Amino acid sequence: MLFNSIDFAIFLPIVFLLYWFVTQKNLSLQNSLIVASSYLFYGWWDWRFLSLILFSTLVDFLVGMHLEKQENATRRRVLLWISILINLGFLGFFKYYNFFLDNFVSIFSLFGAKFNASSLQIILPVGISFYTFQTLSYTIDVYKRKLPATTNFIAFAAFVSFFPQLVAGPIERATNLLPQFYKKRGFSYDKATDGLRQILWGLFKKVVIADNCAEFANTIFENSADASGSTLLLGAIFFTFQIYGDFSGYSDIAIGTARLFGFNLMQNFAFPYFSRNMAEFWRRWHISLSTWFRDYLYIPIGGSKVGTWKKIRNTLIIFIVSGFWHGANWTFIVWGALNALYIIPIMLAKKNRNYLNIVAKDRILPSISDFFRIVSTFALTVFAWIFFRATSLEHAINYISGIFSKSIISIPDFQNMGSALVTLLLIFGFMAVEWNGRRDQFAIQNIANIHSRPARWILYSLIIFIIGMYMQTYETPFIYFQF
Amino acid sequence: MRKFIRSIALFIPFAIVIYIVFTLIWGLFIPQKLNKNLNYRIGTYGHMFTRLHEAKNVREVDFLVLGSSHAYRGFDPRVFSQHGLVLFNLGSSNQTPIQSEILLKRFLKTMQPSRVIIEVNPFYFANDGVESSVDIIANSRNDLLSIKMALTINNQKTYNTLIYGLFRDLVGLNKSYVEKEIKSEDTYITGGYVERQHETLQWKPTILESQAPNEKQTNAFSNIILMLHEMKIPLLLVQSPITQELYKTYENRVQFDQEMRQSSTYINFNLEPALNDTLHFYDPEHMNQKGVEIFNQQLIFILQDSVLNGYNVQPEKAAQKAR
Numbered sequence A: 001m002l003f004n005s006i007d008f009a010i011f012l013p014i015v016f017l018l019y020w021f022v023t024q025k026n027l028s029l030q031n032s033l034i035v036a037s038s039y040l041f042y043g044w045w046d047w048r049f050l051s052l053i054l055f056s057t058l059v060d061f062l063v064g065m066h067l068e069k070q071e072n073a074t075r076r077r078v079l080l081w082i083s084i085l086i087n088l089g090f091l092g093f094f095k096y097y098n099f100f101l102d103n104f105v106s107i108f109s110l111f112g113a114k115f116n117a118s119s120l121q122i123i124l125p126v127g128i129s130f131y132t133f134q135t136l137s138y139t140i141d142v143y144k145r146k147l148p149a150t151t152n153f154i155a156f157a158a159f160v161s162f163f164p165q166l167v168a169g170p171i172e173r174a175t176n177l178l179p180q181f182y183k184k185r186g187f188s189y190d191k192a193t194d195g196l197r198q199i200l201w202g203l204f205k206k207v208v209i210a211d212n213c214a215e216f217a218n219t220i221f222e223n224s225a226d227a228s229g230s231t232l233l234l235g236a237i238f239f240t241f242q243i244y245g246d247f248s249g250y251s252d253i254a255i256g257t258a259r260l261f262g263f264n265l266m267q268n269f270a271f272p273y274f275s276r277n278m279a280e281f282w283r284r285w286h287i288s289l290s291t292w293f294r295d296y297l298y299i300p301i302g303g304s305k306v307g308t309w310k311k312i313r314n315t316l317i318i319f320i321v322s323g324f325w326h327g328a329n330w331t332f333i334v335w336g337a338l339n340a341l342y343i344i345p346i347m348l349a350k351k352n353r354n355y356l357n358i359v360a361k362d363r364i365l366p367s368i369s370d371f372f373r374i375v376s377t378f379a380l381t382v383f384a385w386i387f388f389r390a391t392s393l394e395h396a397i398n399y400i401s402g403i404f405s406k407s408i409i410s411i412p413d414f415q416n417m418g419s420a421l422v423t424l425l426l427i428f429g430f431m432a433v434e435w436n437g438r439r440d441q442f443a444i445q446n447i448a449n450i451h452s453r454p455a456r457w458i459l460y461s462l463i464i465f466i467i468g469m470y471m472q473t474y475e476t477p478f479i480y481f482q483f
Numbered sequence B: 001m002r003k004f005i006r007s008i009a010l011f012i013p014f015a016i017v018i019y020i021v022f023t024l025i026w027g028l029f030i031p032q033k034l035n036k037n038l039n040y041r042i043g044t045y046g047h048m049f050t051r052l053h054e055a056k057n058v059r060e061v062d063f064l065v066l067g068s069s070h071a072y073r074g075f076d077p078r079v080f081s082q083h084g085l086v087l088f089n090l091g092s093s094n095q096t097p098i099q100s101e102i103l104l105k106r107f108l109k110t111m112q113p114s115r116v117i118i119e120v121n122p123f124y125f126a127n128d129g130v131e132s133s134v135d136i137i138a139n140s141r142n143d144l145l146s147i148k149m150a151l152t153i154n155n156q157k158t159y160n161t162l163i164y165g166l167f168r169d170l171v172g173l174n175k176s177y178v179e180k181e182i183k184s185e186d187t188y189i190t191g192g193y194v195e196r197q198h199e200t201l202q203w204k205p206t207i208l209e210s211q212a213p214n215e216k217q218t219n220a221f222s223n224i225i226l227m228l229h230e231m232k233i234p235l236l237l238v239q240s241p242i243t244q245e246l247y248k249t250y251e252n253r254v255q256f257d258q259e260m261r262q263s264s265t266y267i268n269f270n271l272e273p274a275l276n277d278t279l280h281f282y283d284p285e286h287m288n289q290k291g292v293e294i295f296n297q298q299l300i301f302i303l304q305d306s307v308l309n310g311y312n313v314q315p316e317k318a319a320q321k322a323r
Helices: A006-022 A027-069 A073-110 A128-143 A153-161 A174-182 A189-222 A229-260 A278-284 A287-298 A308-326 A330-348 A368-389 A393-403 A417-436 A445-449 A453-470 B002-029 B048-055 B077-081 B097-111 B122-126 B130-139 B144-153 B156-171 B215-230 B253-263 B289-304 B315-322
Strands: B063-066 B087-089 B115-119 B186-189 B193-196 B235-239 B265-268 B281-283
Touching: A006 A027, A006 A229, A027 A073, A027 A128, A027 A153, A073 A128, A128 A153, A128 A174, A128 A287, A153 A174, A189 A229, A189 A417, A189 A445, A189 A453, A189 B002, A229 A368, A229 A393, A229 A417, A278 A287, A278 A330, A278 A368, A287 A308, A308 A330, A330 A368, A330 A393, A368 A393, A417 A453, A445 A453, A453 B002, A453 B156, B002 B156, B048 B097, B048 B130, B063 B097, B077 B087, B077 B289, B097 B115, B097 B130, B097 B144, B097 B215, B122 B215, B130 B144, B130 B156, B144 B156, B144 B215, B193 B289, B215 B235, B235 B253, B253 B265
Parallel strands: B063 B087, B063 B115, B115 B235, B235 B265
Antiparallel strands: B186 B193
């Protein structure tokens, strides 16, 4: 079920009413409703893959219980590896089997060896990368004794399958989300209205910004061989806003929906395109994944508290793995490596902890130096996204060489160029609102501070109107579903 | 919780009112180019305003034609009148069965045609119907049928255009509007036809969009068959000539013909083409005037010479299927 679909618009109020009016008095029943509605939400795409979620849930629940009781360090390690191998095994099979097979065959063919291995027609289960990491966080935290294992299967199943963030995050830590299923959730008017505000803004980002940008980004990337340098640059910029609107929009809807049910999910995006260097960007982009890799991969392999070369190695590892997490294609690996190359000099210069504050916190506009830092960081990001969006490394390289050609100094020209101007205006307005709201969890959170209710309602209605007037009129899935 | 539900219940009508107000402001003051999902264009491509205006006063015709631009650019009432036949053309740009159904409901009783002709092709059924719906909304006075059409199409562009269209109808902003008879290369001919002054083929066919039928359109088409059957008006389905180069790109030609034959009397003029791609078309989809005349003479011959019976299927059976 897509957040931006009629199905979800019907599903959400029904579950909401059942949750607060029918099951409110019984925590176990309330959690059961979450599990049932989450399975329905997921099964709407393909019910067959529900068995995968159920199996993952059972495995990690049982492993967690045994880890809790087990004192023997070797046995505890074996249990941990059982969970890791099963979870990553599923992920590896569904997501990476064909990639490894194809590359394996290619490498052997270089040496003249012939293999008769054919790729399998594998359907990637939606959200497998997300819920796999979420359940792994539980097992690892129980193993490290950061979290007691749960004995409440329903609460654990609800934690794994919680529908707002099941298919595209935020990837919640068990330490944050699981305990919320143990205690009774009380309805809070402020929390619920704040949730609705965030859903509204997320919807705007998705159906107005991301989907409109997608139309042009897709046209330009798919016809890049014939496009001028300026058109290609514009295509990359459109994709930069598409991916931000799409993914942060999903996160906003997920977090807002969770708030309607009394849950607090972590912030996943903190205005990343206002970052002043790439280290700050990675503290603000897909925070739940970045911190997951930091806690469960980067720190265990030594983090930054090692020698220079190891620090470089660790940074490269975490970014390449992060790139590979996004998809089984060399383009994602290069995208990850490129981001590592952006970060390493900053780390070596010990500037990676600069800019922990909010940009221009007490000012309306940024200083000139901050402005240039923001623009240069944005330019690096746009450049990296080309690898992320391209279909192959060859496509990315041709695209980039197309940008750096003489035709960069020309007027962009592509199909529907006229309506692209409307989208550029929308992006401009969107970024202005984001800038204005950069001190909050999401851009329009500060509308709550407006004292007059009619004024607040007019603003919400205006956003709804802009959605209605400028949305793409066909349903488009979220980009991160494919990851 | 009660406060929350009450706020939502109050906010919804408030937001609807504000939405309507902003839609009217946008329609009145914002240039069309900046209105992505409000496409109110009165008197533009295809002379729909004049056609619908004329249709109101038309009574008792021999043939009523519906369909896309293939229809209003392919069936010339002047050729039919040479044989003493009265034809009215209710075609519109990108028309789909949803619009054909609405137009039939509006005009069938007054026009009382002896036969209805629908120009069909795979895109007639594959199109989502949005462009044609906004064309009809902008160029006619809207009624409950327009609202029904918008609900069937269920597209934001259609809803926004309808809101604005209803407002313009209510205030009477289109009362003084008169559409030009000649626009660029197009000339409106009484009877709903649009003649284009082009002699030769202008461009090659481009990549075709999906030809898979849309369920809403097939449902509307079934409704049309049923409605005509109940009113005992024979229906003729015609696939008018297009260039053979374009026709050969249609993936599901054979299957489409079979389905049309099962629906009603059907003639596909592309199977034994009498027209030449270069001499009789101005673009891959539309005949020039010479092509239209040849095609119309051919059709009239079939209609008059009872050859039609040879093509006939059992209308009863088709109506049963539609039910």
